Amino acid sequence: MNQVDPAGGLREDDYALLQSHPETAASAAAGLILRYFYPLPPDLLKDFGLHELLAGRWADALRPQLGESFKDRDTIWRAYGGQKMAGIGCLADGILSAFSDEKGPYDDSRIPDTNWIAYVGDGLSGDQKITDGNELMAAYQAAGRPLRYWHKPYQGQFSFETWAVIVQRRLRWGVGADKKWRREFLWVLAPVPSPERETWPAEVLEALAADTGALHDDTGTYRPSDVDPEVQDTSESDRVAYRRLAQNAEANANRRGQLKKPSLADRFVRAPSARAAVLRRCKDSCENPRCDGHPKERTTAGKPILQVDHVQDLAQGGPDVPWNMIALCPNCHALKTYGLNKEKLRRLLAATAKQLHAEALR
Known part of the structure; x- marks a missing residue:
């Protein structure tokens, strides 16, 4: 020029x-x-x-438009350029994209009771660092800039699903591509209808205002051995481990309760220590005392088929603590959610969870 x-x-x-x-x-x-x-x-x-x-x-x-879909990453690259393989990177226009593939190595998913996204950071093995894609994400978080979120369902196509902004960054334990436990970033993405800030929902603006950019480190409140029997610490009994995890979960719930105006991220991003406590308590079995399904059924990988659920949902004001949580097989979970007698079952599960919690602490 x-x-x-x-x-x-x-x-x-x-x-x-x-x-x-x-x-x-x-x-x-x-x-x-x-x-x-x-x-x-x-x-x-x-x-x-x-x-x-x-x-x-x-x-x-702006191009691409929302809803555009492509067979694979190569076709996106041919149409819009930019980086071709990484999970986090820019198209040719320099605007950041985050790609989520359900068949990929990461467990990116919607945060329960919201349409917000828990997006695992960049780096396949070893502890993740603020480099490469994570460095770009941190810059966008600091600036409150919108990015493109692409999603590919299992056996489906990649689609530009939504614009999103980063409202929180957390550090959690996860399993890398080498099958070893490592610390990985969890970026909380709030979907927005467009890049124009004037169109963003009030709850997103509130979460952005509340976000200081600080890292929420959850790796100190639980350990890989709390959720993975293959690396379980045999020097610590289930009772001692449960007490430790329950105390951490209660402390986290109290911290959230002291927030004057908690954002959706503060209310609905669940404490790993609470879930880990219930998994230690349940002994790999459904905790519904009237379970008629397969309480000890396992996957082909030998893992128990259990879903840890809140008896009183977080959306209804239920606390994120073990005495309000219970491990259920898929059949009992479906009955609690959709069953004709779900209210009666919820009352039974509420009493059961409190009883099991008291027994685990005794």
Whole structure:
């Protein structure tokens, strides 16, 4: 550009090309706005002479559009460029994308009782660091910038599912591609309808305001040995381990209870120590005393088929502590959620959870 015109500007033929393709020009301008002029300063479109080109919602000009789907990552790359393989990276327009593949190595999922996403960070084996994709995520978190979230269901296609903003970063135990336990980042993504901040729901804005960018380290409140029998610490009894985990869960619940205005992340991101306590308590068996299913059934990998659930849901004000949680086989979990007599079963499970908790502490 300096060789053509030191004052800046496009070559004449490039300028003519953009004039003849207004949709392409609008997409390029919108991408530059989101990348370099975000949030959009007042009158910027007018000052740049882009008001007519991007009249209305400038974000509508961005490509790809929400809902676009592709067979695989290669077809996304052919259409929009950028990085081709990493789970976290930018398309050719420089805007960050986070890719989630249900057949991939990470367990990215919706946070229960919300549509928010628990997204595992970058790095296949060993403790994850703030490098590469995680460094980009941290920068977007600090700036409150929206990113693209792509999702590929099992045997499905990749689709640009939603724009999202990072409202919290946590550190948890997970299993890497080498099958070894490691510390990994969990990025809490809140879906938003568009990159325009004016369209974001109030609960997302509240979570962003509450987020200090600090790392919430959960790895000190529980251990891999608490949830994996293959690495279980035999020097510590189940009773001692349960007491330790329950105390950590209660402390976390008390901390949350002292927040003046807890965000959805504070209310619904569950404490791993509480879940670990219930798994130690249940002895690999469904805790419903009237279970008619298969209380000790296991997967082909030899793992118990159990779902740890809150008796009184978090959405209804239930606390995230072991005495309000119970391990259920899929059949009993379905009965608790959808059964004709679910309220009667909930009362039974509430009493059972409190009894089992008291016995485990005794």
